[in-house]
Amino acid sequence: MSTFTGSTMTGGRFAGRTALVTGSSRGIGRATALRLAGEGALVAVHYASNKEAAEQTLASIERAGGSAFAVRAELGMPGDVEELFEGLEAGLRAHHGSVTLDILVNNAGVLAAGEPEEVTRAQLEHLFAVNSTAPFLIVQRALRILAEGGRIINISSGLTRIGNPAVVPYAMTKGALEQLARHLARHLAPRGITINTVAPGVTDNGGPTYADPETVAVMARQSAFNRVGQTRDIADVVAFLASEEARWITGAFVDATGGGLLG
Numbered sequence: 248m249s250t251f252t253g254s255t256m257t258g259g260r261f262a263g264r265t266a267l268v269t270g271s272s273r274g275i276g277r278a279t280a281l282r283l284a285g286e287g288a289l290v291a292v293h294y295a296s297n298k299e300a301a302e303q304t305l306a307s308i309e310r311a312g313g314s315a316f317a318v319r320a321e322l323g324m325p326g327d328v329e330e331l332f333e334g335l336e337a338g339l340r341a342h343h344g345s346v347t348l349d350i351l352v353n354n355a356g357v358l359a360a361g362e363p364e365e366v367t368r369a370q371l372e373h374l375f376a377v378n379s380t381a382p383f384l385i386v387q388r389a390l391r392i393l394a395e396g397g398r399i400i401n402i403s404s405g406l407t408r409i410g411n412p413a414v415v416p417y418a419m420t421k422g423a424l425e426q427l428a429r430h431l432a433r434h435l436a437p438r439g440i441t442i443n444t445v446a447p448g449v450t451d452n453g454g455p456t457y458a459d460p461e462t463v464a465v466m467a468r469q470s471a472f473n474r475v476g477q478t479r480d481i482a483d484v485v486a487f488l489a490s491e492e493a494r495w496i497t498g499a500f501v502d503a504t505g506g507g508l509l510g
């Protein structure tokens with residue numbers, strides 16, 4: 248029988264499986280990598296530039312008895328997907344003996360806020376390149392090595408359901424990401440692969456904003472539970488969707504805002 252102690256599971260439900268979590272050097276991505284590794288998965292920890300943060304994620308996983316390796320690629324740039332999968336497949340061969348991938352979590356993204364009138368073409372194109380185009384191309388490339396019965400989870404945002412002029416471009420990119428799951432679900436079903444979207448609300452990613460109690464109190468009121476989300480709240484939802492228990496869910500939009508979309 249599997250036993251769970253702290254963040255480490257011996258013989259966990261992901262034992263023998265492999266996972267790629269993009270943007271897992273911090274925040275929701277880090278929590279997700281820790282959660283999957285804690286239940287036995289070999290996790291590829293992707294980062295763009297902050298190698299030190301990625302190494303901290305690796306160290307946390309290894310201290311908890313898990314297995315992981317780092318992969319670098321700056322998404323949204325020419326050659327990004329090729330660089331990502333070159334490192335991923337090399338790491339899988341070295342640690343797993345094959346290049347088979349079981350779980351893909353498209354978490355990496357960039358956020359920009361400001362007046363709609365001030366958004367430049369370059370800013371808009373960069374947001375789409377990282378938040379929309381890169382995940383599509385990553386899924387496209389991953390299908391070569393994704394196992395039968397594999398899992399794809401895309402991290403969107405509750406902002407796609409709430410009108411906020413300050414984040415129009417960001418919300419547009421995340422809305423496009425949501426369509427990736429909706430329209431690929433039937434295409435991937437014959438292989439037993441599920442693809443779903445998780446939409447977090449306000450979530451404490453360790454940024455300086457969350458060190459201000461007054462600001463946190465204001466943000467907490469957006470949730471039905473009157474608290475700011477923690478990264479583990481989202482990681483637990485992702486872990487469920489990555490599991491066998493979620494085999495009958497695909498093409499879904501999962502509201503993980505803590506009731507923030509209730510109105």
